[in-house]
Amino acid sequence: MQLTILGNGSGGPFQGRHYTAQVLQVENRLFLIDCGEGTQMQMYRFQVRYDRLEQIFVSHLHGDHVFGLVGLLTSWCLKKRTNPLHIYSPPGMEELVETNLRLCGVRVPVTYPIHFHVVEATAFDRVFDDTLLEVFSVPLSHRGVACCGWLFREKIRPRNLRPEKITEYDIPYSLLPGIKAGQDLVLPGGQIVPNDELTLPPRAPLSYAFCSDTAPSDQVAEWVKGVDFLYHEATFLSEHTAEADLSGHSTAAQAAEIARKAGAKRLLLGHFSGRYADTAAHLAEARAIFPNTEAAEEGKTYEIAAAG
């Protein structure tokens, strides 16, 4: 699992920061999370192969998380994209996209199917499921706006064959999938070789949680319990806690507290207010509570691995 940050800012285009957007790679699959204005330019700039995207998860319909979407959809029309696209978001997205396309001269239906998946953002629910992973909606607390974090959780992977055992027992090719799935081997003479002699356990499934925009929520910490990598917004510093409360955002200290309560392995802060020229104070504030904290850097790719 790899996470590439495309934008780490909030509000206006201050300090040269871009709007929220991230690309999560799981094996050869890409998932776009949020799509603020300029996302397609950032993907081009950081050489993300975004034509392969088939799922977009949008946390909420605020401009700094969504105003890059229609441009991206339109660029795909120009490229005559045909592979289907799935957009997961709180209500309103279909009207937003259709109005923009209709008024801006894009021939509808577009060259590829767009499937809108409405996520009500009121329950922790599985909203996506394939052979590699599951994605869950994580209702956030953002001024009463329908707003949804996302928990990406790899499925348990097949066991790893021990090559020397394949040779030793001369195992027929047709039996290998069953053995990877956990079956024992029955030899021609009826003798049973237990699976754990033939295979090694798979690596632990990894998980990533995206939580933005939100006030701190113990319920969110509960839902993302034990997550390997937690992105939590930290729009403000503690000195601006009152402003964070008022606007439904979090401080760096509050984000760190959530990471601690969730028992997360690592914390990544982002969605920084334009009033802060850098993120040094955010890091200091969070690390005092949760040492394994980083501040999201645009263009940087974070490897998500099992805790060593």
Add this chain to the structure above:
Amino acid sequence: MQLTILGNGSGGPFQGRHYTAQVLQVENRLFLIDCGEGTQMQMYRFQVRYDRLEQIFVSHLHGDHVFGLVGLLTSWCLKKRTNPLHIYSPPGMEELVETNLRLCGVRVPVTYPIHFHVVEATAFDRVFDDTLLEVFSVPLSHRGVACCGWLFREKIRPRNLRPEKITEYDIPYSLLPGIKAGQDLVLPGGQIVPNDELTLPPRAPLSYAFCSDTAPSDQVAEWVKGVDFLYHEATFLSEHTAEADLSGHSTAAQAAEIARKAGAKRLLLGHFSGRYADTAAHLAEARAIFPNTEAAEEGKTYEIAAAG
């Protein structure tokens, strides 16, 4: 007059180019022309003081010319802008803006008045007029889409007083505005001093024409006759003339031909297709027809002055 290019590309975010947007400065006034995705980031990047903008002219409702507008309007809400904004564009803009604001949680009415001026893009008409300049709509030919170029024309400026004559005739302060406006001076004894002894002629009014997106049009050349600085789209090279025809765009050679027919003083090419890595061939092609040609560079400010 100064023109700053914010984006010189068309289509997708290829070659690192940005979408069409320009800022025209006339004395202390700023005018934004088109507003593709990322315009507010480009203005921030190139240090355009965009909070002063009160007029935006949008040529047509295609994404690469308009998808940055709602983000900019929203950022101004966050900054609690109060000064009025005027948006000039073909029909559809009000619905586009209002739908985006409504669905994206922006409190409407916003913190400042937005006046939508619908320009039908069917006639050469004066659409804006103040003490400094007039702006005219220039109907373009872009696949039947309502699409409008803009001609900015300074008004004739007051004559320049000759300081030594003010001293010589000891002219009362109250008479100076009249003399700048062309009046003669009547001395106490009844003797008349003609205005052209007291003043020097003002500099010639300058003009700038923005023509994008469009197929080449002799009518357009007629409307912008004698313009000091002509921006004309040159999406393609001559080798792709068929594609230019089909898509309602121009080649560099066609743009140069329009500049020649218009008797423009200088030509600026832009809206380059992402298939071209640089603009050397566009320049060569255009300069063979119209030598005084430049290729728009992002972040560059072009001084528009009377031909020397």
